[in-house]
Amino acid sequence: MKARNVVVFACATLASMFAIAPGARAQAYPTRPIRLIVPFAPGGGNDTLARLFGQKLTESLGQAVVIENRPGAGTTIATAQVARAAPDGYTLLLSSIASHAVSPNLYRNPGYDPIKDFAPVALLGIAPVILAVNVDVPAHSVGELIKLAKARPGDLKFASGGVGSVMHTSGMVFSQVAGVQMLHVPYKGAGPGYVALMAHEVDLVIDTAAALMPYVSTGKVRGLAIARKTRMPEAPDLPTFAEAGLPEFEANGWYSIHAPAGTPAPVIDKLNREINRISNMPDVKERLRQLGTEVAPDNTPENLTAFVRSELAKYTQVIKNSGIQPE
Template identity: 45%
Template sequence: MQRAISTRRSALLLALATTFAAALPALAQGDYPNKPVTLVVPYPAGGANDAVARLVGQKMAEGLKQPVIIDNKPGAGTTIGTALVAKAPADGYTVVLGSLASHAVAPHLYGKPGYHAIDDFAPIGTIGLAPIVLVVAKDAPYADLKSVVDAAKAKPDMLTYGSSGNGSPLHLPGELFKQSAHIKVTHVPYKGGNAHTMDLMGGRLDMILDTATSAVPMVKGDKVRPLAVAASQRMAEFPNVPTFAEAGYPGFEVSAWYALYAPAKTPKPVLDRLNAELAAALKTAEVSDKLRNLGVRPVSGSAAELAAFTKSEYDRYEKVMREGNIRID
């Protein structure tokens, strides 16, 4: 009899312990966040990516009621900082500012980037898109996109376009355009910085397919001339500049983009909280207006939508790089 009671007591204690242990993660998630959140930016301080992260992080911190600490971890084409987050604890306290470079290009450009762009991350939400703009020098002889294509077809490989390096977000839109227009244009890679824009303005390059983030201030400063925007609609910043579709290349839409990701296996309630705070931040005029001033179109959405978009971009650029035989410098 005593043995039976003891057995039942042991079983009850075991059941209680199991239930309590199972409840711990839920309790922790319900208390999230109870300490600062680190937002890793795989770029140096001072650039467009850093500005986007600080703007969004500061506003999200108000809703989270915890600081969002920006941690710049540049290097190796964004792979150093991105890999760091892939290996971080999946608790929502370490997230990364993902981009076209980190989640669609670098995984194919580097043999061992230190992470898998799809498998190692849990999407949180999209911040925004920065459409690609084809720009030429102010005194360039090209009046529109057609004149560029005509010149390229008349003199294959004679026209040049510059970028910040092989496999960079400025290189691949050029490859996509070459494939779309069936032209041969010579790519001139630079070692980062703004040397390519200086050479464009100096007439040593024919064109650059740049992000709106970089192009908008140059156009407003009357330093370059935009010929086409790779977006579904014209940009408010240059309403007289046609889209690539309007210029004869339907479906040619290319953008740099910004999004937030957490390590894979981060609990869904935590991801939902981060997504909600991101969406709330993007709805404020303060954030949306400043993003637009950076040439970024705010885009709010679910984690599932970002997951589908990331996979689409990942597959798209894998194909571009394979067909263009693009290799790391």
């Protein structure tokens, strides 16, 4: 009997250990470095936000958050790799409008499902876009630019950092809302697109305030409007699209973090809590303000899922109306 009791006790103890193991592992997370994959080249808004939050997460979690830039194929290469990664919280994606709303509509087989293949973690911020033209374009307002575009259908060229980028999608939305035809000129990153704008190779760009404002504020390009409800305090002379006569224009960049589907809920919750705490740090709030990026309210994984679904549906329609065929 004594031997039998020992066996029963041992089995019960072992069972209880397995029962608490997942929770214990989640509490211990992370125990090694985390990779945060950015599907864009260094230097853009995505990379800037990744490095800001990556450094703060490194400090709070006690493990290095290593930024890995993997641009290409409209974000689909890196995004598909993360979708196939082990769901253990050690591979994360700096997701965005490109990876989760646009590219799934631009590519017949992007290699992933933006909803089913990912576990949402947190929305890092929403970045309003600015419409800017090169200084030789004879338009000093949105109305004048639309008039010019209608007088020269298909002649005005807008630059982007590649198919599926915020610059590309914002240009498509502007064309549809304004009822104009423009020529899309994709470059290998936002930087070359800005160079082309300042060299007068293209006429305009629409990109996030975080990336474009330095060029506007120094007069290297002419800002015409910003996609905010109110004017940006750092640029009081820059009107909103509504003030500029185009209130229907709704296009902004956004940045988020997703993990592979199946990542344990306690790990997701821990990352979400840390990101929300970091977002409210005074120095982070100031940096986001400087970048023109607004912190997302009520930032839960569930709300991020709802947000991504709405953006996916929006750009499904935008791309359909543009006549672009999936590649």
